[in-house]
Amino acid sequence: MRARTPAGFVVGVLSISALFLCSAALAQEEIEAAPADSLPPLSPPTSVMISDTPNDRGFSINVTWALSSDDEAGRVTSYRIYRTSDPDTGFAFAGRVSPGDTEYRDGDAPEGELVYYRVSATDDVGAESPSETSAPTQAVPQWFNKERINVLIAVFIFVAAIVYFVVSARRGKDLFIRRLAGLDEVDNAVGRATEMGKPILYISGLSTVSDVATIAAINILGEVAKKTAEYNTRLIVPCADPIVMAVEQEVVKEAYAKVGRPDSYNEDDVFYLTRSQFAYVAGVNGIMVRQRPATILYMGMFFAESLVLAETGASVGAIQIAGTDAVTQLPFFITACDYTLIGEELYAASAYLSREPVLLGGLKGQDTLKMVIAITIILTTIVATLVAVNAIGADFMTPLLITQ
C-alpha cells in the first residue's frame, strides 16, 4: 500500500507538465528549424547510464551521463531527463537539472518493469538534443539499508551493554550512583510544601510522547507522586498534551492507590489545559500566582516558554527544580531555577529517585558507552590529525571511517 495521495499528485503534476513542456518544446523546435544562420544544434549528452537506486523503498532509478560538449561554453541551459517503458512509443518527461550536473534521481519509476532513459541538452531557446537511449533496468526495492549498518552495529552494542548491566543488577550486584543535587532536593521540597500547606506544581514539558524527554518526565512524575501521596500533599499537573494527560492521570492515580489513599486522588488536579504554547503559559502563570505552589518542578521538553514560566515561578517564591534536554532552554532554567538537571541527568532521574537496581543497571550501561565514545574520539582525532599532515597514509583511516 503505497501512500497514494502525494505520489499521485506528483505524478499528475509531472505528467501534465511533461506534456506541456513536450508540446512547447516541439512547437519551438519547429520555429527554430527555420532560420539558417542560427547556431548549430547542441551536441547531445553521451554515455547515459542508469542503475537501480541502492538502499531505497523502490520506484527509483539513478541516471548519470557525460556532459554535452557545448556545456563548457555555457550554451546548455538545462538537462532534461525522459523515461519510458517502451522506447518505441515515446518518452515521458521525468525531471530537469542545471547545466554542469551529470546525475539525476528519478523517484517515479514503475516497479518491476524495464525502463529506458534519455537525457536532452537544452539551449536557451528550448531546442533539445537528445542522447542515445540507455540500456534498460528495473527499479527494485531493498530489504536492508546497507548505509545504516554502522548505526545498527552501534545500536546493537548499546542494547547489549544495557541488557548486560540490567541483568547483572537483577542478580544483586551493588551499584553506585553519584549525587544529583536537584533530585536530593525533591524530598525536602515535598516536605516543605506539606509544612506550608501549599501545593506542588509539576510541569511535564510542552511536547508529546514523541519526545523521549516527555517519557522521562512521566517516569519522574511516578516517583514524585508516590512521595506526595505519602505526605498527602496536593499535586497539580497541568498538561499541554492530551495523551500525556491520559497517561499522567493513570500514573498519579496508581501512586495514590499504592500508598493506600485512593480517595485522596483528585482527577481535577491532573488536567489538560491547551496544546497551544503560549496559551498554556498564560494558564500556568495564572495557576502559579493564584495557587502559590511551594515547589515547582519542570521536567521534560521545553521551548521558548521556559523563562516565562520559571521567572513567574520565582516571583511567587517557589523552590524550583528543572530538568530538560532542550539545550537552548537550559541556560534559562539554570538562571531562574534553584536546581537544574542538565541533559542526560534528566534521563537518570527516575533511576536515581526509585533506586531500582534494574534502572540503575541501565545507567551503568550508558556510562560504558560513554567511555567507548570518549576513547574513540581521542583515537580518531589523533589519526585524523596525522593523516591531515601526511604523517601517515590516508588508507589507514578507511577502516575507522566506515561510518561515512
Add this chain to the structure above:
Amino acid sequence: MEFSTLIWTTIGVILTLCVYSFLYKDNPFYKFAEHLVVGASAGYYLVIYYYNFIDPNVVRPVFQLEHGGQAIALGGFEWWMALIPGLLGLLLYARFFPKIAWVGRWPLGIYVGGYAGLGISPVMQARVIDQMRAASSPLASIVGPGEVVDPFAAVTNTALGFVIFAVMTYFLLAKRHLGSRGIAAMIGVIAASAVVGYGGYVVLTALSAANVVSTTSILLVVGLLGTLAYFFFSLRHTGLLGGLARIGIVFLMVGFGASFGYTVMSRISLLIGRVGFLIDWIGMFSS
C-alpha cells in the same frame, strides 16, 4: 481602512494590553485574557486535529467510503486500515467506564511503545554517531607551498584558551575540595593538552616537512571529553574523572552563558514587534 479591520485590530490591542497588565500584577484583565485564550486555543486545536486527521483518515473512509479523493470498498483492506485507529481512539474513552477502564491502556501502549521505538536508531545516528564524527576532525593540516603561515593565527586558537584555563584552574584549586588526585588530574589534562597543542604543532611540522596550521582547537576535544565525564553517573567524581568533570562544568557554564546572550536579541525583537503593533494602531486613527 475598513471598519471591521479596525474593530478586530482594536480587540487585538485590548487583549495585548490585558496581557501586559500582568507585568504589574495579577488582575481581572489578565484573568480575562488568560481564560479566553485557554478556551479559544483548546477549541482551535480540537477543530484543526479533527479536520486534519479524524475526518480524512477515519470518518470519511469508514462512513463515506472515500480516502484521499478515491473511493474505497466497504470491508476492504483500506477500510479496515481506517477503522482500526478509530476503534483505538474510542478505547481512550474507556476510562469513563470504571469497569472497563483498563482497556484504555491498549492504545496508550501502542502510542508510547511506537514513539519509543521510533527514537532509538535516528538518535544513535544524529546525536551520537554524527556528533562523534564531527568531533573527530584533524587538529592541524598542511598549508600549501605558496601560502604564508601566520604564526599568530596558528596558535591563538589554542593559546587564548589555555591562558583562560590557567587562570580558572587557579580559582578552582583555591575553592574546591576535589582531593589532591583530582587537582593533579586536572592540571595533568590541561598540561597534556597544552603539550599536544604546542608540541604537536612542532613535531608535525618536522614530520611532514611542511608548514602546519592548527585547524581545530584542541580545547574543543578537551571540552567534549570533560562534558562527557561530567555526565558519568556510576563512578565517584574523584581523581582523573573528577578533574575532567570539573573541566566539563567550566565548558557547560560558558556554553550556557553564550546561549543566553545569543537568544536575548530575538526575544527583544518580539517585544519591539508588539510595541510596533500598538503604535500602528494609534496611527490608524490619525490616518
Add this chain to the structure above:
Amino acid sequence: MLRRRLPLLLCFIAGLFMAVQYYVPHHSVQSAYETLLLWLQTLLAFAFLLGTVSLIRVHYHKIRNKAADRGFSLVMFAGLFAMLGLGFFHPSHHAPGSPFNLMFLNVQVPIEATMFSLLAFYVASAAFRAFRARTLEATLLLVAAAIVMLGRVPIGEMISSTIPEATRWILEVPNLAAKRGIMIGVGLGMMATSLKIILGIERAWMGGGD
C-alpha cells in the same frame, strides 16, 4: 493478563516494529510504517476531545463549587465554544476571512504573541537576579553571556572590535564542545529510556509496578 501484560506486549510490538523499520527501506515495510505513524497521529487527534472534556470538567466543577474565580470559567467556556461552534458549524471554517480564522488571528494570536514578548522583560529581570559572581561557574556564565550579548549588537563593535571576535570564539569553541557533549549524553539517555520502555523495564507510564 489483559490488564497488565497486553498493554506491555502491544508496547513491545509497536516499539520493535518502529525500531526495525529504520533499516528496511522496502516499500511494503515503509508503507506499514507510514500507516502506523498516521494511526498514532490519529490517536492523538482522538485524545484532543478527551483533553477538552478534562478542561470542561475542571471549569464546570469550579462553577458548581462556586469557586472565587468562577466568572472567568465562563469566559473560558465562551472562548472554547465560540471556536468549536465556528469551527464545526460554520461552513468553510478554514478560508482566510472566515470568522474562525478571524478569531484565531485577532484573539489567540495577539494574546500568545504578547505572552511570548514578556520574555524580553523576564530576560532582563532573570539576568539581574541570577547573574551574580557568587561562584566560579556563575562568573563564567555571566561573563560569557555579557560578551555574547554585546557582540550581537552594533554597539558592541563600537566599544571594541575584539568583542565580536570573542563572541565568535566563545560560540565556536567552548559552546560547541559543551553542546556536543550534552547532545551525546542526551542521545544515550534517550535511547536507554526508549529501550527500557519497549522492554517493559520502565513501566511508570501504565501506573508502574507489576
Add this chain to the structure above:
Amino acid sequence: MASSMTRFFERFLKIDRRWIFLAIAIAVVIPFFAPLGLPVDVTPPVQRLYDAVDELEAGGAPLLLSIDYTPATSPELEPMSTAILRHVFEKGVRVIVMTLHPAGYGMAESAILRAAEEAGAEYGEDLVYLGFQPGTSAVILGLGVNITNVFPEDAYGTPLSEIPLMEGIRNYDDIPLLISLAGWSASEAWVYFAHQPYGQRVGGGVTAVMATDLYPYLDSGQLVGLLGGMRGAAEYEVLIGRPGSGARGMDSQSVIHLIIILLIVLGNVAYFATRRQRKLAGEGT
C-alpha cells in the same frame, strides 16, 4: 558614609523587578519616536543579497519574493520584506510575491500593499501577488516546471495569462532571483527543491536564531545571500539608504542589551559591596 552606600546597595539588590520592566519598556518605546541612529556595519551575507537584487534590471525579468513568515516571527522578518520591496520598487524592478504558509497570506498582502502604495507601484505591471498554495515542496518543484500549473490565478482570481507582468514568465528560467523570508524551514526547502534541481538562485531572510544554521548554505553557494534577524534588515536598510523599522529596532536592541549588562554589572558591584559588609557583621557577632 560607607553604611549609607551599603544601605543603598542593599536596597538596590532587592529592587522590585517591575522597575526593570519599566526601564525595558521605555527603552523599546523611545526609538519609535526619537531614533538614535546608531551606525550599523554591513556584513558580507547581506551585501551579497543586496548586490544580487541590485543587479536586476528595471522592467526586466522579475524577482520572486516568497513571504513565508507568520505573525509569530514577523517582528524580525517584516522589516526585511519592507526593505527589499522598497529597494526593488525604487529601482523599477518588477516583483512576483507569493507565500508557502497559510498564515503568511495576510502578512504578504499587507507588506506589498504598504510598499506599493508608498512607491506608487502599479498592480499587474510592477507587482503580482499569487497568494498561497499548500504543499511546500510540491509547490516549489511545480514552479520549476510551470508557474501557471501551481498558480492558475493570482490571489484575487485573475488568470495569470491576463496579467501583463506574467507575460513570458513560465518558470524559474525566467526568474533571475528568488528570495524567501521565513521563520521556519522554508529557506532550506527552497534550496533543496528550487536550487538543487533547477539551479535557481535563492536568497534568504531568517530569524537571528536560525541564521547560524544557514551559514553553511551560504559558504557552499546554495544561497546567494542571507539576512539574519532584525540586524540583517537594518544592514539592508543601510545599503538602500533608508533606515526603517530594522534600524529603529537595532536602536532598541542596543539600548536594551546595554541596560541588561548594566544591571548585571551594578548587581555584582552591589553584591560584593554588601558581601563585605555582611562578612564584617558576621565577625562582629
